[in-house]
Amino acid sequence: MKDLKISNPRDFNNVKELIYNAAETYSDKVAFVIKEKKANEVNYINISYKQLLEDINNYGTGLYCMNLKDKRIAVIGKNRYEWALAHVSNLVGGIVSVPLDKDLQLDELENSLVRSKVDAIVFDGKLDELINEIKQRGNTQIKEYICMDENNEYISVGEILKKGKEALEKGNKEYINYQIDSNKMGVLLFTSGTTSKSKAVMLSQRNITSNIYALQCVEDIRSTDTNIAFLPFHHIFGSTCMVMMLSYGVKTVFPDGLRYIKQNMQEYKVSVFVGVPLLTEAMYKAIVKEVERQGKTELIKKATKVSNFLLKLHIDIRRKLFKQILDGLGGELRLVISGGAAADPVSIKGFNDIGVTTLQGYGLSETSPVIAAECKKARRVGSVGFPMINDTIEIVNKDEDGIGEIRVKGPNIMLGYYEMPELTAETIRDGWLYTGDLGYHDKDGYLFLTGRSKNMIVLKNGKKVFPEEIEALLNRLELVEESIVFGRESKEDKNDVTLTAKIVYDEAVIKEKYNDKTEDELYDIVWGQIKELNETFPRYKHIQKLLVSHEELIKTTTKKVKRQEEIKKILSTNLN
Secondary structure (H helix, E strand, O other): OOOOOOOOOOOOOOHHHHHHHHHHHOOOOEEEEEEEEEOOEEEEEEEEHHHHHHHHHHHHHHHHHOOOOOOEEEEEOOOOHHHHHHHHHHHHOOOEEEEEOOOOOHHHHHHHHHHHOOOEEEEOHHHHHHHHHHHHHOOOOOOEEEEOOOOOOOEEHHHHHHHHHHHHHOOOOOOOOOOOOOOOEEEEEEOOOOOOOOOEEEEEHHHHHHHHHHHHHHOOOOOOOEEEOOOOOOOHHHHHHHHHHHHHOOEEEOOOOHHHHHHHHHHHOOOEEEEOHHHHHHHHHHHHHHHHHOOOHHHHHHHHHHHHHHHHOOOOOHHHHOHHHHHOOOOOOOEEEEOOOOOOHHHHHHHHHOOOEEEEEEEOHHHOOEEEEOEOOEOOOOOOOEEOOOOEEEEEOOOOOOOEEEEEEOOOOOOEEOOOHHHHHHHEEOOEEEEEEEEEEOOOOOEEEEEEOOOOEEOOOOOEEOHHHHHHHHOOOOOEEEEEEEEEEOOOOOOOEEEEEEEEEOHHHHHHHOOOOOHHHHHHHHHHHHHHHHOOOOHHHOOOEEEEEOOOOOEOOOOOEOHHHHHHHHHHHOOO
16 A cells, blocks of 8 residues: 555544643644624634643643542533533543533433433533423433533533632642543443434544544644534544644634535635535535536636646646635635545535545544545545555455445444443454445555445345435436435335435525426426436436425434434335
8 A cells, every 4th residue: 555644643642642742832823713792793712722721721620629530521512612622621631521412302312411421511501491401300410510601500611710720729730630541431422323222432532542643644734724613523523523633733713503604714714624525515516506607617617627637747726727716715725524424526526626635534433433534645536545544444245346344443443332232242343343334445445435234225136226326426416405215115026125216405406497397397307317317327226216305304413314214204204
């Protein structure tokens, strides 16, 4: 395999070592930007790396003064500085951090708090009604409720910072002097719930820092970069990414919401963006629509051909040639990393064509999370690159096409599933974690994903259909926002299945171009396009039935489709 290393990484044993190194190396640089809105006035507060470490030690000392040493603390809320402070302070002080999804319903949240046996919870003030109900029910073992905002009923993060600072000034060094056991559970993380029951993944700090080290080896992230924290921190991709950015000395800013992503990119001059495919693809679609609106589609196509030809001659004029497009994204965007699910190769190629290096990665909550990724030195459209430098990947139980289950071994592999020994033993065998994902290596060693083994549709003739492959093509159709492909029992042969697609209309496209069309006419347009698409597939992959909807598919908060829940819903409402 080619030498991919592009930087001088530091292999830290734990997050405490990483944070102290960042505070020393990048002392006066900005770590986080807090945006405060009061009336019509907007203020920006810059938190330096030096200030971040002071806040961590003050806040952590405050937690110790509340008898929370060696305890478990849940953190729940939107991405914000107080979330990052709470989570990182837990890790620096050896407290088990339990990130939770802010969109969990009452019963789901309570169940997670009970299962994880947390002793305290840090929460966003906007969730106080939910937290009040949890407290009144009295089914958890929570002793301390800590609000990220000033709150008359609960102690706030600000108050703990103040109390901890006072204790430190009086000589209390217990938190600062705490020795981290890098190999014990540091994070208890619930999976995003694409299956009916979420699993609680136990990760050590060493799991996380080994993955950050591997990413540092290959990814071209710089201390001069500005990163926008759009990935939810409760997801391992989001929280590991947040700590990774700190290891590089990057400035992290927070978005105002999905609707404001373009505005925020311009406001902060964002240069690095890490997101899930749904978000990166939406950004690319917006670019394409704007180009079409200006009537410049053919011009951009010609310019792309010219710039790609010049690239072969090692002449790169993309950022000058497509300056107007890039300026619409703030002018500084240079790197997009997509993960969490397979991305559409068209959007990846589209970003690369205009001079924004766009890479795809692959991983799981159980692997802290990254297993494989592209990098500046190794890119191939459609692939997820090579294994991380400290991981070994194998494809086992291959079929005649070389497709099999992906298994991985490395220091980023989880400790196991919390209080699920049988499932842990089933997933981790002889040191190998069996991912349940299917894929193959091409002749040069690039890893390609074909889908989840549990999603694979097996036809009566033994042929295998990977729904994700067909969905990626359906999603490129102009009228399609998103889609799901599944097999349902065939009326003609009860032992076989009928390939069925459900598509969700792109309402913006309907409003702009098809506002005069009836529902039947819209259906006929899409069905006609799918019939054309069928002709590019072998017959066994043909879509035979189409369902349409204006209502989005059921998803997790990281925008993965809850496939089984969606199919169950479809089958219960579409019996014919």
